[in-house]
Amino acid sequence: MAAQDRPNGPVPDRYSRVAIWFHWTIALLVIFNIAVGLLHDPVPALRSLMGAHKALGITVLVLTAGRIAWRLAHRPPPLPIHTPMWEKALAHAAHAVLYVFMIALPLTGWLMVSGSAKRSPLNWFGLFDIPYLPVSVATGRLGHDAHGVLGWMMLALVVLHIGAALRHHVLLRDPVLERMAPVFRRR
């Protein structure tokens, strides 16, 4: 472990490679799942992707557990020194809610499918079965309702999150986006 990655070591000036890998892998899967989830009804061609939606959603749950463990053991870089306190608090709150959604969305989806009266297949790309949770039909319905509401809330928060990242890069011209997305590094 590099000295800068240790929780009590010196304050790092960028995210670690592992944190960056977790961020972009999960971001890609979540964006795919929001798009397929919201569009599979109006666009019938996307219905065949619902098996992947469920498998990738469970993958997000597993990856998020690993990501949170990594995050607790590795301190992230602080926001630029000029950032006002209210903005730091807002950024931390938004990130915490994103973590909650990364757990709550897969979990409510899993509850919905497990508690459905006519259970649809649940497996990881045909390689192995994912067990159903032992829940009632009423809990499944609750999961269904929550999944829909949380999906829209997550979409709104992700749009705000992307807007905030672009504001840092384009308007404030500070390194906040670069340290999570090194491809944007300015020479």
Ligand code: HEM
């Ligand atoms: C990152 C994880 C996930 C995200 C972001 C996500 C997002 C969404 C969204 C936005 C919808 C549309 C909701 C609506 O229009 O009411 C949806 C529908 C659905 N999701 Fe997920 N989902 C995730 C994980 C899961 C998991 C793990 C499962 C099951 C194991 C699942 C099963 C479903 C099903 C069956 C629907 C269709 C519900 C219906 O048409 O009534 N999702 N999802």
Ligand code: HEM
């Ligand atoms: C569904 C998609 C996404 C999710 C769930 C997500 C989630 C998160 C979370 C939880 C953090 C906090 C990391 C930490 O623990 O410190 C974070 C940081 C960050 N994200 Fe995302 N993200 C997504 C997409 C994006 C996109 C598309 C961009 C760029 C346009 C982006 C840019 C950033 C940046 C720059 C940071 C670092 C912020 C800082 O340094 O304080 N994210 N993201």
